[in-house]
Amino acid sequence: MTLPDEAALTHDGLRPDGAGRVLVLACGALAREITALIRLNDLDHVDLACLPAILHNRPERIAPALREAILRHRADYETILIGYGDCGTGGDIDRLCAEFGVQRLPGAHCYAFFTGVGSFEAAAEDEITAFYLTDFLARQFDAFVTRPLGLDRHPELREMYFGNYDRLVYLAQTDDPELTRRAEAAASSLGLRFERRFTGFGDLETVLATAAD
Known part of the structure; x- marks a missing residue:
């Protein structure tokens, strides 16, 4: 896009x-x-x-x-x-x-307000080793992760950047099989276990409705 x-x-x-x-x-x-x-x-x-x-x-x-x-x-x-x-x-x-x-x-980043800030913060300690993707990042993984970190040129850097993570969690705003496939491929490229969670729009919808009211 x-x-x-x-x-x-x-x-x-x-x-x-x-x-x-x-x-x-x-x-x-x-x-x-x-x-x-x-x-x-x-x-x-x-x-x-x-x-x-x-x-x-x-x-x-x-x-x-x-x-x-x-x-x-x-x-x-x-x-x-x-x-x-x-x-x-x-x-x-x-x-x-x-x-x-x-x-x-609300919250520190889009992962929090898509999940729901309260729920994200409650789970934060247990998920300190999780790397998150949204729909946008699933689409743009190469442009925003692979190339900026130089992993396309130096795959040996993967361990340095992601060695402390154990899973990639795809926070899905939509039910899109192609995005799920891309997110799963991203997890594989990083050597991480894949997990998908459907969040929808989360707190974004509530805050936008309030501001528009």
């Missing part, structure tokens, strides 16, 4: 007048799920703008990119929802949210 680097996606192509309108300013890794929820719930007053998912490889750049996007869009929207967890920013997104009076998604 090709995403715009940072472009508002509207249902009718018209520029919003601001009043009553909601912008979800999100990580590109959540574009499919947020778009699906907007359509499923007929949220015609909600628009989506995506930042590149590859920013996760440089989390220190996420908050500055969000700041620029908030400043660009805030005059056109009554409400802005930040479609990120903390995402390795060490609280930078929370400080940005406090500065602008906006809300972000």
Whole structure:
């Protein structure tokens, strides 16, 4: 899936007048799920703008990119929802949210809010050796894991990166046999036991509905 680097996606192509309108300013890794929820719930007053998912490889750049996007869009929207967890920013997104009076998604990362933050945190100690994939990462495993870590060129690095993991847990947002096959292949390539859990949209659906209300 090709995403715009940072472009508002509207249902009718018209520029919003601001009043009553909601912008979800999100990580590109959540574009499919947020778009699906907007359509499923007929949220015609909600628009989506995506930042590149590859920013996760440089989390220190996420908050500055969000700041620029908030400043660009805030005059056109009554409400802005930040479609990120903390995402390795060490609280930078929370400080940005406090500065602008906006809300972000709950939890530290997408694994938590897809699972449900409470459930994920309760299981965290028992799953410290689990490596997680979402639908997005199952699709983009090579682009976001294999190549950035150099495993395509230096497979001997696998043990260094993944030697402390014992399983790959695929947190599935959809029932897609092809994505399951890809996730299972990813587990095999890393030498990890495969496990699949269907999460659906998890807390993402609840938070989006609340922000859109």
